[in-house]
Amino acid sequence: MTFQTEPPHKHGTTGRSAIVLVNLGTPDEPTRSAVRRYLKEFLSDPRVVEIPKAVWWFILNLIILPFRSGQSAKKYATIWTREGSPLRTNTAAQALGLRAALGERGHEDLTVAMAMRYGSPSLPEVLTKLKADGADRILVLPAYPQYSGTTTGSIYDAVFQHYGSVRNIPELRFIRNYHDHDGYIRALQQSVLNHWDQHGQPDKLVMSFHGVPKRTLMLGDPYHCECLKTARLLAAALKLTPDQYVVTFQSRFGKAEWLQPYTAPTVAQLARDGVKRLDVICPGFISDCLETLEEISMEVRHDFESNGGREFHYIPCLNDSPAWIAALAEIAEQHIIGWPTKLAPAERELLKKDAEVARAAALQLGAAD
Known part of the structure; x- marks a missing residue:
């Protein structure tokens, strides 16, 4: 080798x-x-x-x-x-x-x-x-x-x-x-509350997670259970009752059965059932991407509005909040x-002096200009 x-x-x-x-x-x-x-x-x-x-x-x-x-x-x-x-x-x-x-x-x-x-x-x-x-x-x-x-x-x-x-x-x-870390749940909670402070609260909140084939669950993959735990903890943090939110799975591929309920059909049905204001968050994605910005904010929005829904809000991913x-x-x-990730006192002091020298040089250069 x-x-x-x-x-x-x-x-x-x-x-x-x-x-x-x-x-x-x-x-x-x-x-x-x-x-x-x-x-x-x-x-x-x-x-x-x-x-x-x-x-x-x-x-x-x-x-x-x-x-x-x-x-x-x-x-x-x-x-x-x-x-x-x-x-x-x-x-x-x-x-x-x-x-x-x-x-x-x-x-x-x-x-x-x-x-x-x-x-x-x-x-x-x-x-x-x-x-x-x-x-x-x-x-x-x-x-x-x-x-x-x-x-x-x-x-x-x-x-x-x-x-x-x-x-x-x-x-x-x-x-x-x-998936159940306190800081992660708090960040999701803060993201939702910030959105609601600006736009008010919806008739229903959809928590949409990325989908995987159902057979992975049957073969022992814990993803489905961890998604449900995240959703449960977030709902508790937001003080939501079971009828105020729903958990769905998006991004199906192929003809095999994937984790259900599927996001797009669920959202369309909610609109037909009379839900007028719908908010969607994707807790499984920590960065906005194609699956959130195009699939949810564009395609699923269209599914909701074309079936009678009036107001659709996509709550952005956590990103760098x-x-x-x-x-x-x-x-x-x-x-x-x-792990030794902290500088020794002497190294920290040297780093501090270097920063002060660099700052002073920048100020002098600015004064000269």
């Missing part, structure tokens, strides 16, 4: 700690070719599609990619911003916010990076760079509050596969889930206990 070349070792240096925030991924641009590359990588993951490899290769390459790539590219184009993919920019902002929040908690000697399970920046690329930068302790933080083999499990696979060709493997820690960044720092901090 051939191992990757190790970076040069410098005696007397101490290793660093790092956190990698890993999200699902996104195409590099909203074009047919870029979306095709992304979908091929995503849908080739056996964790995502559990169909015999030979059969799935035929379906994916001869049926799905030729037709779905162009359709998906048009959808991505509707949500693309000047900065690029919303998922990538939101995840980058979360990583920056997490680094700042942990620094405020005294964890100055710590790197925070973002990576994508599919697309770029790829997880192997980020892990390789962290190693070159001297990180020998790495915490992997999936952007999935609820565990599923199709998401978090796939991240584990990618990490282990990468280090299968690495001779000197760093210390690794993984965050499995945080202060409450969520604080919660994310709490979650991360609980998993780096014991």
